[in-house]
Amino acid sequence: MTQGRASFSEQLADDIVQLIRSESLGPGDVLESSRDLAKRFAVTTPTVREALRRLEATGVVELRHGSGTYIGPGLERSVLANPHRPHITRSSVIELVQARLVIEPGIAALAASARDAAALQRLEAAAATALQPPVHGFRPALNFHVELAAASGNGLLRETVEALLHVRASEQTEIRFRYDDRQRDHAEHLEILAAVCDGDGAAAERLTREHLSTIRESLEAADFGEAAP
Amino acid sequence: MTQGRASFSEQLADDIVQLIRSESLGPGDVLESSRDLAKRFAVTTPTVREALRRLEATGVVELRHGSGTYIGPGLERSVLANPHRPHITRSSVIELVQARLVIEPGIAALAASARDAAALQRLEAAAATALQPPVHGFRPALNFHVELAAASGNGLLRETVEALLHVRASEQTEIRFRYDDRQRDHAEHLEILAAVCDGDGAAAERLTREHLSTIRESLEAADFGEAAP
DNA sequence: GTGATCAAGTGATTTAGTCACTTTCATGAC
């Protein structure tokens, strides 16, 4: 069986993606109005809307009421965070740190061997602004880790770290609440940055491991008030 | 600004997720019909459909024409693959292997230290069936790596590996096409399995690294016919 | 110039209805 024809709106969603690609539209650009899309693909507006909703869920497009449909960052992304993420538990927070502990040290080492000038500059900027308070859900302190992954030169690793950190923003808030030693955090970031700039992969790896271990330990030591939902 | 009220269907999507949670529905269970949902939440069916499409995009639900709406695996997932993934390039394939090279060795070490009996059994089963041909897009050979991540005991790591492997199934097909030494693949899997079962984290880590390095090298050596699109 | 106002364009939602698919269960043949 060829799996038959997919749902109409699913097919349409793919067509719209193809349209975006063929017109080389990037994030921020406006897409055709849903009425025009309906005419173009010979379907009705509700069908177009279903397709757009589907694309909106993965960040490919963004629908702004009264303004238009805009291209989002999701098109070039391979792995993304689930918008309907599960609830927070104590173990999920620790699980997250443990996962990062497995992934990020290797990334730091890779970044040290890559030593891309532009990426290092952004990494330095991220470290510098890490002490600023979060705005609009954007957390400068976490951005350091994303930029570190970006400095590895591997976009997939960057997306992975980004997804992990973005996935459970609320967990991260929790972490920040429990482990709120920003000065130490910042100091450790600077150490990692220095090691990466020196091209010392082993040191970068070790420092990142220690950095995350510190966070994990302080989390395991902390007792969560809402551990039992 | 409090960001106002989100789109109606967005609110509805969250309500449906909450409904699923409150009724403890798991994958495979049927959800209320869209007509009933419309009545329950006092909206019309197209609005319900938009919300369901949104949820469908992230795998939370699955709509089967003529049958009903079923709960999917996406609810408990934190990180997932983008269904509208970018096109394949040569560099993206190598990027994928490189990312796995950073992530998976640490996972193997963690699995060796965890040594969960049930997980190891599934891992062994995955290794045994790895030589079978893929069916319905399910690739037994790749499943070993997913089960290995599962054996680490960290669900987030499992999801991450799963996403990475699922993300670019076509790239993986490409890999299999270029590096089609299944016997060797299988043998290396068995070595990793043995090291994990022995609790030898260092060996498991080293063997996984070598395993992926072998694949990477054979990929870098191969010249892609469709490198220039 | 500056500011308010209005109109056009857009997405958001409703309402009502038709079509297509799947499941089920009663009917009937064997």
Place this chain on the structure above:
DNA sequence: GTCATGAAAGTGACTAAATCACTTGATCAC
């Protein structure tokens, strides 16, 4: 009794035509 047939009920898929609400930009008064 067992199994196939087939109609019916329930479901999602889609259409059609409107109306509402929001954004934007141009227009116009000051």
